[in-house]
Amino acid sequence: MSYIDLKSPPKREDRLKACIAHSSTICGMAGTGGKKSCLQDDGERSFNQGSICLLLPALAMLNSLPDNVVLLHSAIGCGSCSHSQNANVRFGGNQRWGVVKDGLWLSTAMNESDVISGGEQKLEQAIIEADSRYKPFSITVVAGCVPGIIGDDIDGVVQQVQPQVNARLLPVHCEGFKTKIWATAYDAVYHGIGRTLLREGELPAAENGLLPFKGLERLPKTVNLMNVSSMGRVDEQELERLLKGLGLDVNVFPVFAHPESMVKATQAALSISTCPTHDDYFLNYLEERFGVPSIIRHMPIGIANTSLWLRDVAAHFGLEEAAERIIALEEGELNQALAEFRPLFAGKKVFISAGEFRALATAGLLEELGLTVAGIRSFHHDEFAEGEYRKLADSTREDYVIDIANVQPFEEANLLKRLKPDLFLGHANGNGTAARLGIPTHVIYHTGLAYIGYKGVYELARRLWRQLKNPVYNRKLAENLRLPYREEWYASDPFAYLDTRGGISE
Numbered sequence: 225m226s227y228i229d230l231k232s233p234p235k236r237e238d239r240l241k242a243c244i245a246h247s248s249t250i251c252g253m254a255g256t257g258g259k260k261s262c263l264q265d266d267g268e269r270s271f272n273q274g275s276i277c278l279l280l281p282a283l284a285m286l287n288s289l290p291d292n293v294v295l296l297h298s299a300i301g302c303g304s305c306s307h308s309q310n311a312n313v314r315f316g317g318n319q320r321w322g323v324v325k326d327g328l329w330l331s332t333a334m335n336e337s338d339v340i341s342g343g344e345q346k347l348e349q350a351i352i353e354a355d356s357r358y359k360p361f362s363i364t365v366v367a368g369c370v371p372g373i374i375g376d377d378i379d380g381v382v383q384q385v386q387p388q389v390n391a392r393l394l395p396v397h398c399e400g401f402k403t404k405i406w407a408t409a410y411d412a413v414y415h416g417i418g419r420t421l422l423r424e425g426e427l428p429a430a431e432n433g434l435l436p437f438k439g440l441e442r443l444p445k446t447v448n449l450m451n452v453s454s455m456g457r458v459d460e461q462e463l464e465r466l467l468k469g470l471g472l473d474v475n476v477f478p479v480f481a482h483p484e485s486m487v488k489a490t491q492a493a494l495s496i497s498t499c500p501t502h503d504d505y506f507l508n509y510l511e512e513r514f515g516v517p518s519i520i521r522h523m524p525i526g527i528a529n530t531s532l533w534l535r536d537v538a539a540h541f542g543l544e545e546a547a548e549r550i551i552a553l554e555e556g557e558l559n560q561a562l563a564e565f566r567p568l569f570a571g572k573k574v575f576i577s578a579g580e581f582r583a584l585a586t587a588g589l590l591e592e593l594g595l596t597v598a599g600i601r602s603f604h605h606d607e608f609a610e611g612e613y614r615k616l617a618d619s620t621r622e623d624y625v626i627d628i629a630n631v632q633p634f635e636e637a638n639l640l641k642r643l644k645p646d647l648f649l650g651h652a653n654g655n656g657t658a659a660r661l662g663i664p665t666h667v668i669y670h671t672g673l674a675y676i677g678y679k680g681v682y683e684l685a686r687r688l689w690r691q692l693k694n695p696v697y698n699r700k701l702a703e704n705l706r707l708p709y710r711e712e713w714y715a716s717d718p719f720a721y722l723d724t725r726g727g728i729s730e
């Protein structure tokens with residue numbers, strides 16, 4: 225039985241044995257894969273600071289879908305991140321179609337009475353109202369914690385209401401209490417898409433020998449380029465440029481894709497992951513049900529990784545020679561262009577914080593620029609990153625710390641005080657600790673800035689050069705602001721609160 229046959233996807237703690245609490249070094253992770261040290265039971269830290277739940281990345285994807293209403297079934301605060309995500313929805317729509325449009329999200333705003341009497345009726349009315357008021361192609365019915373706790377059956381409600389509305393209804397399970405690995409969000413969204421938008425045209429494999437969606441032909445030169453919201457249009461264009469250079473057609477999926485067009489993913493000759501942390505759940509489904517093979521290995525961040533990524537795609541189509549021509553040209557030009565930045569980067573130390581694969585690929589990129597990696601904090605760890613740890617361990621001159629943590633700024637502050645990096649790369653909302661310690665910071669992902677492919681290397685180098693050239697802003701911040709920790713904490717072991725029950729540290 226496929227995962228897609230289940231009502232909701234399994235959490236990543238179970239499916240991938242992913243973990244969020246561990247300390248090691250780059251060589252330690254490369255040697256053991258971190259696996260035996262990660263805690264598979266509920267142990268993690270005896271002290272935790274706030275984190276996010278899986279709703280945030282799920283809504284980042286869903287809010288981007290055109291002609292779709294996101295209907296959140298939970299307490300009203302659960303969808304509050306949609307306000308900050310709206311800038312990306314407007315900007316992304318404008319870049320793609322020249323239309324500035326807000327995301328449409330509604331909430332059933334469950335209250336105390338709903339918790340006691342159940343919220344199914346309220347959800348039913350909200351679906352009917354959303355359908356008649358906005359007439360969307362689809363409505364994604366997203367469940368937060370409350371319906372999960374009180375036992376509202378959102379799939380049952382959707383099934384019952386579907387005949388009464390025109391919109392296609394997609395249940396998406398994002399009950400925050402079920403998982404600590406927020407990357408489970410990607411599986412939850414893909415699960416909803418797979419179970420509803422792609423299911424009706426699916427024929428039994430034995431009968432059709434793995435065909436695309438009913439009535440559709442295979443497209444022998446089309447590749448699915450997977451983008452799960454952490455890649456802006458400018459990065460999509462860079463990868464499209466490289467793939468088109470090989471003579472391939474590109475279907476970008478699923479962010480900003482019209483729900484009606486999603487069946488095209490079943491017709492492609494190949495799916496290419498741009499981030500293994502995001503994509504494996506759906507790529508397995510496309511392969512299993514529609515015979516679309518996939519590549520999920522390298523992230524096209526950095527010179528070497530972009531070339532490896534392109535070589536993998538080319539090898540699938542027998543286009544190795546064309547790929548080598550493109551790579552030689554791109555790498556030659558890029559290395560020349562980077563020469564002016566390298567003297568400033570030489571010997572500068574950098575700390576990186578992000579989702580695991582992006583953090584590791586970025587470490588490779590920064591080493592290519594001549595910076596020295598002082599440490600990495602990955603938001604979780606799973607098996608997909610093992611090759612990447614090995615690559616970095618092979619190339620590093622000195623071992624450095626790896627912190628597996630779903631943010632935990634107190635650990636980060638302690639580490640940064642010790643390591644004293646010259647530069648910090650992290651998420652826009654996660655750079656505050658480093659900034660207040662006087663360290664120049666740069667966003668590790670911003671959908672308006674180039675980051676991916678060869679172009680991304682150059683653009684990132686240019687931005688970092690400017691930042692390192694003049695670090696006064698952060699110096700001033702540190703002079704005027706302080707973090708909330710006592711001096712005793714900075715003298716303590718940064719991993720003092722790691723609870724290693726169920727595992728060992730090497």
Ligand code: SF4
Pocket residue numbers: 277278279298299301302303367368369370398399400401
């Ligand atoms: S953890 Fe639960 S209650 Fe909190 S935002 Fe997420 S879904 Fe809502």
